[in-house]
Amino acid sequence: MSETELDLEVKTPRRKTRQNKIVDILATKVACKECSLHQLCLPSSIDGNDLEKLDNIIERKRPLKRNDHLFQVGGQFTSIYVVRSGSLKTYSPTVDGQEQVTGFHLPGELLGLDAIGKGMHPCAAKALETTSVCEVPFENLELLAQELPTLQHQLLRLMSKEIFDDQELMLLLGKKTAEARLSAFLLSISLRFKQRGFSSTEFYLSMSRNDIANYLGLAVETVSRMFTRFQEDGIIDAERKHIVINDREAMQQIAGINECCEDIAAEETQKTL
Amino acid sequence: MSETELDLEVKTPRRKTRQNKIVDILATKVACKECSLHQLCLPSSIDGNDLEKLDNIIERKRPLKRNDHLFQVGGQFTSIYVVRSGSLKTYSPTVDGQEQVTGFHLPGELLGLDAIGKGMHPCAAKALETTSVCEVPFENLELLAQELPTLQHQLLRLMSKEIFDDQELMLLLGKKTAEARLSAFLLSISLRFKQRGFSSTEFYLSMSRNDIANYLGLAVETVSRMFTRFQEDGIIDAERKHIVINDREAMQQIAGINECCEDIAAEETQKTL
DNA sequence: TTATAAACTTGATATTTATCAATTTAATCA
DNA sequence: TGATTAAATTGATAAATATCAAGTTTATAA
Numbered sequence: 001m002s003e004t005e006l007d008l009e010v011k012t013p014r015r016k017t018r019q020n021k022i023v024d025i026l027a028t029k030v031a032c033k034e035c036s037l038h039q040l041c042l043p044s045s046i047d048g049n050d051l052e053k054l055d056n057i058i059e060r061k062r063p064l065k066r067n068d069h070l071f072q073v074g075g076q077f078t079s080i081y082v083v084r085s086g087s088l089k090t091y092s093p094t095v096d097g098q099e100q101v102t103g104f105h106l107p108g109e110l111l112g113l114d115a116i117g118k119g120m121h122p123c124a125a126k127a128l129e130t131t132s133v134c135e136v137p138f139e140n141l142e143l144l145a146q147e148l149p150t151l152q153h154q155l156l157r158l159m160s161k162e163i164f165d166d167q168e169l170m171l172l173l174g175k176k177t178a179e180a181r182l183s184a185f186l187l188s189i190s191l192r193f194k195q196r197g198f199s200s201t202e203f204y205l206s207m208s209r210n211d212i213a214n215y216l217g218l219a220v221e222t223v224s225r226m227f228t229r230f231q232e233d234g235i236i237d238a239e240r241k242h243i244v245i246n247d248r249e250a251m252q253q254i255a256g257i258n259e260c261c262e263d264i265a266a267e268e269t270q271k272t273l
Numbered sequence: 274m275s276e277t278e279l280d281l282e283v284k285t286p287r288r289k290t291r292q293n294k295i296v297d298i299l300a301t302k303v304a305c306k307e308c309s310l311h312q313l314c315l316p317s318s319i320d321g322n323d324l325e326k327l328d329n330i331i332e333r334k335r336p337l338k339r340n341d342h343l344f345q346v347g348g349q350f351t352s353i354y355v356v357r358s359g360s361l362k363t364y365s366p367t368v369d370g371q372e373q374v375t376g377f378h379l380p381g382e383l384l385g386l387d388a389i390g391k392g393m394h395p396c397a398a399k400a401l402e403t404t405s406v407c408e409v410p411f412e413n414l415e416l417l418a419q420e421l422p423t424l425q426h427q428l429l430r431l432m433s434k435e436i437f438d439d440q441e442l443m444l445l446l447g448k449k450t451a452e453a454r455l456s457a458f459l460l461s462i463s464l465r466f467k468q469r470g471f472s473s474t475e476f477y478l479s480m481s482r483n484d485i486a487n488y489l490g491l492a493v494e495t496v497s498r499m500f501t502r503f504q505e506d507g508i509i510d511a512e513r514k515h516i517v518i519n520d521r522e523a524m525q526q527i528a529g530i531n532e533c534c535e536d537i538a539a540e541e542t543q544k545t546l
Numbered sequence: 547t548t549a550t551a552a553a554c555t556t557g558a559t560a561t562t563t564a565t566c567a568a569t570t571t572a573a574t575c576a
Numbered sequence: 577t578g579a580t581t582a583a584a585t586t587g588a589t590a591a592a593t594a595t596c597a598a599g600t601t602t603a604t605a606a
Contacts (some may be wrong), residue, residue, distance in 0.1 A: 092444070095529045100444045114440060116433030122319025122440070142429070146422055153415060159432040160389035166439035167387060167395070171365070171373045173446035174490025178593070208555060217596050224555050240554085242604080256368045454547070482584060492564050497585050511585085512570080552603070561594070570585070576578095 050148055057140035064088075064127035070111065073124045077115035079135045083107045087132025087206045091214075092123040101215040104128075104207055106192050112138075113162055128206040173217045176256065181216040182226045184255035186236070190245055201248070205241045295384055319330065323421055330413035337361075337400035343384065346397045352390035352408045356380045359404025360479045364487075365396040374488040377401075377480055379465050385411075386435055401479040446490050454489040455499045457528035459509070474521070478514045 059079075063086075064070060068079060073093060077192045083105050090111060091099045102123050105111050145152040148237065172181050194200035205212070213223040230236045235251055237244040245251065324545060332352075336359075337343060343354060346366060356378050364372045375396050376386050388394045389411065418425040445454050467473035478485070486496040503509045508524055510517040518524065 011409060092440070094444065094448065096409060098448075102440050102443065113433055114436045117430050117437055122437055142422070146419065146425060149415070149419055152419060152425060155429065156415070156432065157390050159429065159436065161391075163387045163432065163435050163439060164390055164395055166436060166443065167365070167375050170375065170443055170446055171367065171423055173443055174488075175367065175371075175373060208552095211567075215447075221556080221595080222593060226595095228555075260485065481582095493584075494565080494586080495563060498563095501585075547606100549606075550604080553601080555598105555600070557596105557598085559594100559596080560594100563590105563592080565588100565590070567588085571583080573580100573582070575580080576589085 006131050020077055050151075053148075054151070057137060057144060059135040059137065061133050061135050063130055063132040066127055068127045068131075070125040070127065070133060071121045071133075072123060075121045075124075077112065077119050077121055077138065079137045080110055080112040080141070081125075081133045081135055083109050083111070084132040084134055087128045088125050088131055088133075089128055089207060089211055089215075090123045090125045099214070100127050100210050104189075104211075106189075107196055110158060110162075113159055128172070128211075178216075178222045178226055179229070180255050181190075181218065182212070182223060182230070183251045185212065185216060186243065186245065187248070187251055187257065188257055189263060190248075201245045203243055205243060300488050323424075326417055326421075327424070330410060330417060332408040332410065334406050334408050336403055336405040339400055339402050341400045341404075343404075343406060344394045344399040345398065346394060348394045348397075350385065350394055350411065352410045353383055353385040353414070354398075354406045354408055356382050356384070357407055360401045361404055361406075362401055362480060362488075363396045363483055365397045372487070374484050375486075376485050377488070379462075380469055382465075383431060383435075386432055401484075421438040450493050451489075452494050452499055452502070453528050454491065455485070455496060455503070456524045457530060458489055459516065459518065460486065460521070460524055460528055460530065463521075474518045476516055478516060524528075 022249065061070075061081075070088060085107055087107075088105045088111065089101055090103045091101045094100050105125075107116050111125050111133075112121070114123065139200070141151075145155055172184055176184065189203065189205065190200045193203050207215075209227075210220050213220040216223065227236075227238050230251075231238055233250070235245075235247045235254075237246065281413065334343075334354075343361060358380055360380075361378045362374055363376045363378065363383065364374045367373050378398070384398050384406075385394065414424075414428070418428055445457055449457065462476065463473045463477065466476050480488075481484075482496050482500075483493050486493040489496065500509075500511050503524075504511055506523070508518075508520045510519065
């Protein structure tokens with residue numbers, strides 16, 4: 001959304017100056033409008049001055065290394081974040097000292113929306129690999145949304161999307177077998193890669209089996225057995241984190257999702273800013 | 274939020290006219306500021322003219338009888354709703370023709386936030402008893418939120434709260450035993466009644482055991498057995514839908530919630546408009 | 547590079563909860 | 577009101593998944 005990763009590291013923070021043409025050109029290079037996530041990230045109706053305004057409130061973050069935290073549980077809420085590259089998991093501590101993985105976040109996806117209500121982060125966010133994010137200070141975003149109706153609308157849409165997605169996951173956790181959960185999970189990841197222009201049939205999972213199991217409310221052993229079963233049945237190839245989906249239709253069958261549903265989801269989905 | 278139930282039935286819709294003092298007085302009687310849910314419902318900083326503006330966009334709905342639908346799956350999204358009295362359940366159809374209960378909604382709580390993203394309702398809402406709601410046309414609300422920063426903020430807070438709550442439920446569904454789920458459910462209902470000024474130790478459940486089981490991802494029989502167990506242990510008294518909580522601490526223990534957490538939740542909670 | 551730890555897989559067993567079946571109790575309607 | 581239906585409870589059994597234990601592969605660091 002803001003700058004590319006490389007630029008992030010090389011350049012020092014700077015404010016754009018409208019007056020200076022040269023600076024403007026440089027700035028443009030690394031601004032939202034040049035970002036590869038542009039069409040994912042922005043309400044399509046935003047452009048020109050408005051885009052620049054949005055661009056101006058977005059801050060750079062130094063890339064996170066694997067296992068670095070973007071924020072911790074109980075940390076003060078100041079910003080929401082957009083994944084630029086890499087991936088993160090969010091998780092909360094449970095009473096018995098365990099952790100509960102609440103989500104995985106791929107490029108173009110948002111983090112921190114659950115913290116607005118209480119002003120503090122109810123979960124922690126940890127990078128699963130080298131990851132860079134754009135930071136969007138929430139106060140500024142609110143002010144800007146006050147000015148730009150389409151931005152306000154987009155914000156509300158995104159939060160609504162998140163609520164909807166969570167409800168789908170609740171259904172998964174409440175009603176589906178281990179098999180169906182893992183299948184739905186893989187299809188979800190596949191779809192999200194597809195939306196970002198990557199292959200939907202072949203990809204790398206950045207999270208461990210443990211994280212997947214935790215997220216799906218299963219034991220690691222069960223997840224492992226399901227991976228094995230899918231492979232035996234020839235539905236997928238899985239070499240550790242490298243996944244190839246051979247029979248998407250079979251997976252949809254197992255997950256209890258019909259193709260139609262998923263396509264609609266694909267078209268409508270914009271879990272992004 | 275808008276008018277009282279009785280007024281709803283007796284009067285025909287009318288627009289308030291600023292010029293006419295008499296009409297204004299009549300209107301005031303049934304307006305937001307007179308509503309018993311006022312302090313639950315509104316950002317405390319809204320008053321005077323702003324309150325009147327909000328009041329103006331809210332529409333009346335004829336009370337729903339038990340099993341009436343407020344909206345259906347796939348129905349066009351136009352408004353969000355605030356429960357005024359009574360209660361509703363929301364549910365989605367699943368692939369295998371079953372239904373999945375996604376939530377229960379008590380007075381002061383919102384419905385429809387999950388529909389903003391796609392512009393259509395992903396779930397249906399059905400009254401569990403005689404129920405009246407205030408309808409808030411979303412376009413108008415968006416326009417008004419554009420004008421009133423505190424309203425925009427409140428909206429975002431509410432949606433964030435919903436996301437947070439859903440994540441708590443995901444934890445429940447993914448990681449907790451049947452016992453813990455039912456206990457947490459009863460504590461949640463208890464807390465919500467408390468926030469509305471009703472007893473937190475004695476209340477009526479408007480939903481069936483079937484709905485509870487469905488919501489918690491359990492079989493009816495299991496829920497029934499857990500009710501029996503809680504009674505045998507003296508933690509609750511349950512006479513059908515009439516529940517008395519005898520030992521809240523034991524329930525928190527079982528649910529895996531510590532008192533501290535719940536108190537914080539109680540203070541902060543405003544799942545309302 | 548080797549040593550050590552972490553992640554993953556597989557098998558055997560235990561536990562939880564669903565399912566099936568039957569009964570009881572309450573609610574609804576003619 | 578009584579008849580009929582729906583909701584709730586209880587018991588017996590089956591199925592799914594967790595847990596425990598051990599071994600294997602991969603990753604990490606000295």
